Amino acid sequence: MDLLEEYRRANFIFESGDPLGASRMLEPIVEAEPNNTAVRQLLARAYFNSAQLTHAEDQLRTLIERDPSDHYAHHVLGRTLERGGRFSEALPHLRLAAAMKQHNDYEQALRRVEAWVGKNGGRTGYAAD
Numbered sequence: 001m002d003l004l005e006e007y008r009r010a011n012f013i014f015e016s017g018d019p020l021g022a023s024r025m026l027e028p029i030v031e032a033e034p035n036n037t038a039v040r041q042l043l044a045r046a047y048f049n050s051a052q053l054t055h056a057e058d059q060l061r062t063l064i065e066r067d068p069s070d071h072y073a074h075h076v077l078g079r080t081l082e083r084g085g086r087f088s089e090a091l092p093h094l095r096l097a098a099a100m101k102q103h104n105d106y107e108q109a110l111r112r113v114e115a116w117v118g119k120n121g122g123r124t125g126y127a128a129d
Helices: 003-015 018-034 037-049 055-068 071-083 089-098 106-118
Strands: none
Touching: 003 018, 003 037, 018 037, 018 089, 037 055, 055 071, 071 089, 071 106, 089 106
């Protein structure tokens, strides 16, 4: 298997709006190249965009473990946790991302989660709370 060509195909599939298909193509590439940050990041994004939040979280935590200064991984992990209703857990990652890099998306996500946590004390809003 030509990993670079497969990565390019997976990226095209992802950009064409099929994150689930892209994730299936990227999984064996990450397995073959576990230290390849670009492939792992695209896989995390594909998982996020296809609502495979647990898988996205796993990939993003691996990226952050390897490079704690990866502002984008912190941002996407924060967004993943936010999307899963885990606002209090999302907040530190969103704060770090916003502190590391000035970006409108980072600031918007941070304000949104800070507002939620401020209003709800970090509860998810689900009946089990």
